Amino acid sequence: MKLMLTCKQASQIISQSLDNPLSWSDRIKLKFHLFICNACTRFNQQLRLIKSAVQRMKLETENDDTIQLTVDAKARINQAIDSNHH
């Protein structure tokens, strides 16, 4: 097993770690790389920040009662319902 990752490889593994559990060997290699590499450590933090920030934007939109279907939009949807209903 080649222990040393390049920053490019490390960045790819970091992105994958947001989607799937890493293999045992990737986890060890990444840990080792992050221990010695500030740039990739910051990259790791950047991706996690982006993930939590977009989640937060999602919740803010979901909970914003001022965002509503317009009267026109409701009329359009009702019309679509009626023409499909009969």
Place this chain on the structure above:
Amino acid sequence: MNKNVNDWLNDHGDYLYRFALARLRDPHQAEDAVQETMLAAIKSDSFEGDSSARTWLTGILKHKIIDLQRKQIREQPLSDLIDLDASDTSMDDFFDKSGHWLDKPQTLDMPENALEQKQFLSILSGCMDKLPAKLAAIFMLRDVHEVDNENICKELDITATNAWVMLYRARMGLRKCLEINWIAG
């Protein structure tokens, strides 16, 4: 069978619209998603009176959102998806030949002050608008709608490799855009 479709729209329409807008970020698409949900709800027999209508409608809406994002990705030329690795060099732009960062990532923090947080999120939102449409669509599915990778591959009919390359690209683009517009700004 008498379903109170109009009540559903009145009682839950705004909620469903916000739910869709939070995941599609486009008012027209969000309206379409709500409409499709209502139409599917009328035709469906699966509503059990004992589950809440809102929960049931939201379940339908979740699938409609995926359908719309799939369309977004499919409308791109197929060659774009196939040639992901070859046609676009942007993946290599961040590293030199030996795999070192050309520009080392900088510290990005969520600001503590509420006004600055707002600015940060609005810059992030602008950065998402700048992503190529198909990258934005898969990023929204994964990191916002939180569809797992296996289902993303199944729904979009792409390989696991394609999915991770696209997600990697989207995230690389976003972080770079944030560095440029937030730290420098």
